[in-house]
Amino acid sequence: MFEYDPFASSEMRFFAARRRFLEGADTPAAYLDRCLRRIEECEPRIRAWVTLDLAQAREAAAASLQRYREGRTLSAIDGMPIGIKDLIDTCDMPTEMGCVAYAGHVPEHDAPAVWALRQAGAIILGKTVTAELGMNEPGPTVNPFNALHTPGGSSSGSAAAVGARMVPAALGTQVGGSIIRPSSYCANYALKPTLGALNRGPGLGLSQEVHGVHAGCPEDMWQVAAEIASRVGGDPGFPGLYGPLAPPSPRKPGRLIVMETPAWQRLDLGSKAAFEGFLRQCIGQGIEVLRRSDSELVESFEQAVKDMKVITDDINSYELFLALRIRHGGHPGKFSARLMNRMKKADAVTHDRYRLRLQQREDARRRFVGLAPLADAVITLSSLGPAPVWRRDRKDDASDPTPTGDSSFNVQASALGVPAVTIPMLAVGGLPLGIQLMGQSHEDARICSFASWISHHLRPVVVD
Amino acid sequence: MFEYDPFASSEMRFFAARRRFLEGADTPAAYLDRCLRRIEECEPRIRAWVTLDLAQAREAAAASLQRYREGRTLSAIDGMPIGIKDLIDTCDMPTEMGCVAYAGHVPEHDAPAVWALRQAGAIILGKTVTAELGMNEPGPTVNPFNALHTPGGSSSGSAAAVGARMVPAALGTQVGGSIIRPSSYCANYALKPTLGALNRGPGLGLSQEVHGVHAGCPEDMWQVAAEIASRVGGDPGFPGLYGPLAPPSPRKPGRLIVMETPAWQRLDLGSKAAFEGFLRQCIGQGIEVLRRSDSELVESFEQAVKDMKVITDDINSYELFLALRIRHGGHPGKFSARLMNRMKKADAVTHDRYRLRLQQREDARRRFVGLAPLADAVITLSSLGPAPVWRRDRKDDASDPTPTGDSSFNVQASALGVPAVTIPMLAVGGLPLGIQLMGQSHEDARICSFASWISHHLRPVVVD
Numbered sequence: 001m002f003e004y005d006p007f008a009s010s011e012m013r014f015f016a017a018r019r020r021f022l023e024g025a026d027t028p029a030a031y032l033d034r035c036l037r038r039i040e041e042c043e044p045r046i047r048a049w050v051t052l053d054l055a056q057a058r059e060a061a062a063a064s065l066q067r068y069r070e071g072r073t074l075s076a077i078d079g080m081p082i083g084i085k086d087l088i089d090t091c092d093m094p095t096e097m098g099c100v101a102y103a104g105h106v107p108e109h110d111a112p113a114v115w116a117l118r119q120a121g122a123i124i125l126g127k128t129v130t131a132e133l134g135m136n137e138p139g140p141t142v143n144p145f146n147a148l149h150t151p152g153g154s155s156s157g158s159a160a161a162v163g164a165r166m167v168p169a170a171l172g173t174q175v176g177g178s179i180i181r182p183s184s185y186c187a188n189y190a191l192k193p194t195l196g197a198l199n200r201g202p203g204l205g206l207s208q209e210v211h212g213v214h215a216g217c218p219e220d221m222w223q224v225a226a227e228i229a230s231r232v233g234g235d236p237g238f239p240g241l242y243g244p245l246a247p248p249s250p251r252k253p254g255r256l257i258v259m260e261t262p263a264w265q266r267l268d269l270g271s272k273a274a275f276e277g278f279l280r281q282c283i284g285q286g287i288e289v290l291r292r293s294d295s296e297l298v299e300s301f302e303q304a305v306k307d308m309k310v311i312t313d314d315i316n317s318y319e320l321f322l323a324l325r326i327r328h329g330g331h332p333g334k335f336s337a338r339l340m341n342r343m344k345k346a347d348a349v350t351h352d353r354y355r356l357r358l359q360q361r362e363d364a365r366r367r368f369v370g371l372a373p374l375a376d377a378v379i380t381l382s383s384l385g386p387a388p389v390w391r392r393d394r395k396d397d398a399s400d401p402t403p404t405g406d407s408s409f410n411v412q413a414s415a416l417g418v419p420a421v422t423i424p425m426l427a428v429g430g431l432p433l434g435i436q437l438m439g440q441s442h443e444d445a446r447i448c449s450f451a452s453w454i455s456h457h458l459r460p461v462v463v464d
Numbered sequence: 465m466f467e468y469d470p471f472a473s474s475e476m477r478f479f480a481a482r483r484r485f486l487e488g489a490d491t492p493a494a495y496l497d498r499c500l501r502r503i504e505e506c507e508p509r510i511r512a513w514v515t516l517d518l519a520q521a522r523e524a525a526a527a528s529l530q531r532y533r534e535g536r537t538l539s540a541i542d543g544m545p546i547g548i549k550d551l552i553d554t555c556d557m558p559t560e561m562g563c564v565a566y567a568g569h570v571p572e573h574d575a576p577a578v579w580a581l582r583q584a585g586a587i588i589l590g591k592t593v594t595a596e597l598g599m600n601e602p603g604p605t606v607n608p609f610n611a612l613h614t615p616g617g618s619s620s621g622s623a624a625a626v627g628a629r630m631v632p633a634a635l636g637t638q639v640g641g642s643i644i645r646p647s648s649y650c651a652n653y654a655l656k657p658t659l660g661a662l663n664r665g666p667g668l669g670l671s672q673e674v675h676g677v678h679a680g681c682p683e684d685m686w687q688v689a690a691e692i693a694s695r696v697g698g699d700p701g702f703p704g705l706y707g708p709l710a711p712p713s714p715r716k717p718g719r720l721i722v723m724e725t726p727a728w729q730r731l732d733l734g735s736k737a738a739f740e741g742f743l744r745q746c747i748g749q750g751i752e753v754l755r756r757s758d759s760e761l762v763e764s765f766e767q768a769v770k771d772m773k774v775i776t777d778d779i780n781s782y783e784l785f786l787a788l789r790i791r792h793g794g795h796p797g798k799f800s801a802r803l804m805n806r807m808k809k810a811d812a813v814t815h816d817r818y819r820l821r822l823q824q825r826e827d828a829r830r831r832f833v834g835l836a837p838l839a840d841a842v843i844t845l846s847s848l849g850p851a852p853v854w855r856r857d858r859k860d861d862a863s864d865p866t867p868t869g870d871s872s873f874n875v876q877a878s879a880l881g882v883p884a885v886t887i888p889m890l891a892v893g894g895l896p897l898g899i900q901l902m903g904q905s906h907e908d909a910r911i912c913s914f915a916s917w918i919s920h921h922l923r924p925v926v927v928d
Contacts (some may be wrong), residue, residue: 108791115790201790202666207701230815232790236783237671239819319700326579326665326696327572351694355703 002164004145004187006427006460010216014080014168015223015247021068021079028064028079032057032123035081039166045147047140048161050086051093052126057081060123067121075227076246078121082224083161083170086127087134087154088211089201090114093124098132098139098154101334112199113171113211116231117224128157128170131404133204133320134178137336138403143387144186145431150390152182152383153404155214159186162214163432169215169224173200175316177383177410179212180422184382184434185405187424188214189221189455191448194441195417196238198228206319208312208414218423218452222247225444243445250453251446255288257298257371259380259438262306263408270463271385271433274426277461278435279379285457290375297374304367305412311357311364312411317346318354337398361415368416372440377447382422382434384408409436419444421451427462466628468609468651470891470924474680478544478632479687479711485532485543492528492543496521496587499545503630509611511604512625514550515557516590521545524587531585539691540710542585546688547625547634550591551598551618552675553665554578557588562596562603562618565798576663577635577675580695581688592621592634595868597668597784598642601800602867607851608650609895614854616646616847617868619678623650626678627896633679633688637664639780641847641874643676644886648846648898649869651888652678653685653919655912658905659881660702662692670783672776672878682887682916686711689908707909714917715910719752721762721835723844723902726770727872735849735897738890738927742899743843745922754839761838768831769876775821775828776875781810782818801862825879832880836904841911846886846898848872873900883908885915891926 012035020026036054043049064079073079089095089107096102110118117124129139131154141156143149144164151160155172162170163186172179174192183190192212200211211228215221226245234240258279279289292299321343328334335343349357371378384406393400413420418441422434435454439447476499484490500518507513528543537543553559553571560566574582581588593603595618605620607613608628615624619636626634627650636643638656647654656676664675675692679685690709698704722743743753756763785807792798799807813821835842848870857864877884882905886898899918903911 110790112786112790199786202669205666205700232786233782233815233818236669236787237822239822240815318697322576322663322696323700326574326576351697351704354697358701358703 002145004427004430004432006187006424006432006462010165012165012168013217013220014077015217015219018076028068029061031079032061032081035125035167038164042144042164042166046142046144046160046164048128048157048164048166049083050096050127050129050157053093056092057123057125064121064123074119074121076223077227079123080169081123081125081167082117083125083128083158083167084114085130085155085158085170085172087130087173087203088114088171089203090124090127093127095127098130098137099335101328111201111203112232113228116228119231120227125167128161130154131156132336132339134173134175135320135339135342136402136404137338138390148389148391149387149431150185150404152185152387154178155182156404158214159183159188162186162188162216165216169213169220172212172214174210174212174414175206175208176312176414177407179214180410180413180420180434180436181383181405181407183214183422185387185432187432188422189216189218189424189451190214190422191221191225191444192413192420193225193241193444194419196235197241197444198225199232199234204320204323206316208316208417218448218455219247222448241444242442248445248449248452250456251449252453252457253287253376253450255290255375256282256377256379257375258289258291259378259412260292260302261380261408261412263384263406266384268385270428271381274428274433274461274463275381277463278425281458281461295374297370301367301371304364307360308364308411308415309408311360312415314349314353314357315361317342318349321346338401341398341401365416368418369440377450378438380436381409382436386428386431386433413438417441419447421447423451423454425454425458425460427460429464466609468891468894468896470888470896470926474629476629476632477681477684478541479683482540492532493522493525495543496525496545499589499631502628506608506628506630510606510608510624510628512592512621512628512630513547514560514591514593514621517557520556521587521589528585528587538583538585540687541691543587544633545587545589545631546581547589547592547622547631548578549594549619549622549634549636551594551637551667552578552635553667554588554591557591559591562594562601563799565792575665575667576696577692580692583695584691589631592625594618595620596800596803598637598639599784599803599806600866600868601802602854612853612855613851613895614649614868616649616851618642619646620868622678623647623652626650626652626680629680633677633684636676636678638674638676638878639670639672640776640878641871643678644874644877644884644898644900645847645869645871647678647886649851649896651896652886653680653682653888653915654678654886655685655689655908656877656884657689657705657908658883660699661705661908662689663696663698668784668787670780672779672881682912682919683711686912705908706906712909712913712916714920715913716917716921717751717840717914719754719839720746720841720843721839722753722755723842723876724756724766725844725872725876727848727870730848732849734892734927735845738892738897738925739845741925741927742889745925749921759838761834765831765835768828771824772828772875772879773872775824776879778813778817778821779825781806782813785810802865805862805865829880832882833904841914842902844900845873846900850892850895850897877902881905883911885911887915887918889918889922889924891924893928
């Protein structure tokens with residue numbers, strides 16, 4: 001394992017390497033080799049990958065090199081090795097979704113994002129571990145900074161692979177907290193875009209699901225999202241990702257609203273101290289910080305999202321378990337005990353309860369829009385503290401319902417459908433912890449420009 | 465072929481047969497036999513079916529009969545033979561979507577609606593012809609009332625099978641006019657529900673697509689929709705079909721708004737006369753009729769939907785052709801010349817043009833909501849006159865872009881996402897023509913209760 005050093009800058013930044021490709025000082029093949037060496041070194045311990053296709057990757061790197069030589073590259077991510085969460089369809093590698101029912105399953109078509117990445121000349125290096133069907137049953141991946149701790153989930157493998165610098169970027173998906181939380185635990189930058197901003201194709205079809213990007217730096221994070229969107233747009237009926245094709249320039253936020261959530265009460269003292277330290281640094285830089293005690297509107301928003309975890313859980317469970325019943329009937333034995341436990345609870349979510357949850361979600365969305373005039377963005381933690389210890393179930397013991405961590409700081413952006421970005425700015429007890437910015441719908445580029453400014457101008461805060 | 469007799473009442477009403485099943489005076493097996501005899505008689509000319517699974521149907525009818533005998537039927541449509549548009553996935557029959565690229569394609573899972581019908585004890589008799597990928601390239605089906613005329617499309621086979629009384633009901637899909645128009649041409653009752661009201665599963669994923677029901681009477685139409693919704697709800701993120709499980713009681717509308725659309729100018733005199741005759745009958749029954757000349761709000765709505773055909777065409781083309789590029793790349797040879805022509809036009813729909821169309825669609829939706837306080841429903845024709853002649857292409861001639869008819873009276877409900885029902889109340893030149901009612905979102909049951917009242921209390925209008 002590595003020590004987590006929040007001050008170390010990544011040698012894996014693809015946008016920097018690409019400049020050297022263009023100058024002839026480096027090549028996509030050499031870059032890929034560095035990734036493969038890192039994988040060879042770390043993967044036996046970290047177990048971030050379900051599938052690796054080295055032969056195809058080497059071929060793609062050679063083709064990319066040829067394009068660089070001939071000055072006809074396909075995009076700014078031509079030659080970028082990338083990992084794809086195994087919940088996202090690939091037509092040339094199995095897509096097992098962390099679920100026995102999909103063992104060996106090879107979809108007929110690529111998901112739109114994967115198709116777009118290939119069109120852009122990126123190298124689809126392999127599939128990364130996902131918790132079962134994007135829910136709570138973990139795969140084998142461990143946290144790159146301490147093997148006793150979870151990497152988070154459900155985008156466990158993508159977060160761990162990026163955190164361990166095996167790849168510069170990876171795709172993830174989020175319906176509750178599946179991109180932002182593991183990225184927080186694994187020191188990734190990550191973007192969970194506005195609902196519908198990246199065309200996700202059929203998949204499991206949950207109403208809160210979005211595809212997003214894990215990366216080692218804000219520039220690569222944006223570039224991957226923008227290259228996908230420019231080729232396949234958003235979900236049908238949605239306007240797709242707004243913003244420039246190149247990474248948005250760093251921009252200092254003028255005012256930030258702090259979102260505490262009801263989980264504030266349960267937050268460990270170290271994480272609280274780190275977050276408050278970070279806010280003091282913001283204030284020191286002339287950024288105004290607005291808290292619930294400063295404004296009735298902020299307090300009222302906190303009230304409006306206080307039940308968001310129950311709302312999100314009910315919505316996701318209803319949708320997933322309906323989809324599973326239609327696809328598989330009951331199928332005992334093909335789902336984990338943890339998933340079956342959750343399915344039992346989901347049975348209580350009637351059509352009318354689901355309708356109520358949708359209305360409550362809609363109410364909260366309207367309330368969030370009301371915050372827009374007050375500040376540039378909302379700031380909060382990306383997870384309820386750093387990655388918790390996960391010692392694996394003993395045989396048939398599925399008593400811990402959320403071994404990949406708590407989504408209390410993630411369900412808001414998921415349910416509101418708004419963009420969220422996490423920035424690895426805190427270290428607590430030797431483990432990473434992310435700072436999360438949330439924007440209004442379609443402000444993806446705006447919060448990414450703030451994230452970029454923060455990463456370049458503020459210093460990580462370390463609490464032992 | 466049959467003469468079209470708008471006064472003949474259907475002997476195929478399933479809800480009436482079911483009463484006899486319960487009394488022991490008829491059986492699902494005998495009912496199925498009557499359907500099969502009708503199919504044997506008509507199908508060689510009409511060609512409504514792509515696949516028929518008689519063995520499985522007979523087995524399902526026997527199982528249903530057993531349930532009736534034992535008093536443990538699964539639903540009010542237990543034992544109903546039903547046709548499924550071949551654009552809708554079935555795991556035990558090919559789903560070819562009228563497209564060479566999907567020849568022999570058997571999906572892994574049933575679409576939610578099909579799964580729900582099986583759970584309800586309905587008999588999945590087979591797959592019905594669809595125009596290619598739900599667009600304009602027709603299949604072999606002819607109009608049951610005159611083989612020189614189109615049955616309409618894209619739900620050609622479902623409309624023709626119900627019109628010829630081969631089955632009491634069939635599923636269709638609509639993104640532009642694919643349920644209501646063929647139903648108008650083939651004298652079906654049909655419901656295109658509120659957007660998202662019936663869970664449609666992955667499919668091609670177009671933003672305006674809905675599943676709907678073709679039937680021989682309003683009772684069967686509602687019952688099929690309600691049995692599906694009660695089992696699988698709506699699309700993820702949508703509240704699903706509202707309304708009772710049993711067919712809503714007939715209810716007389718108090719006031720109707722006439723929607724003319726810009727196509728009014730192109731409407732033949734016979735259809736106009738029939739529609740005006742029908743309106744006079746409504747007025748004679750004490751129903752108020754509000755027209756664009758009576759109200760600035762109605763006129764303003766007509767203005768708001770006047771470009772709806774272009775808007776709908778751009779939205780559907782952009783979404784479909786993006787999906788096809790991702791699935792198939794260019795694939796020349798696997799799509800018809802007519803589809804390739806349309807694909808060329810779709811290339812001009814940029815991401816920004818698509819965003820604009822979505823905004824225009826949203827504007828029109830808001831304008832339609834503004835009509836709610838003025839009347840109980842909107843009334844218009846279900847198609848631009850009765851079914852036109854379709855003489856088949858000569859070799860390689862795809863010059864007629866819409867051989868299954870004109871969607872000028874259908875794109876409004878499709879784009880607005882509101883429920884529409886068609887009622888076979890007119891006969892023009894010996895062919896059927898439907899009356900269409902449109903309601904506000906989620907008023908599906910309400911417009912069905914009006915449709916039921918109209919079908920029971922008003923007389924068809926015949927114009928030679």
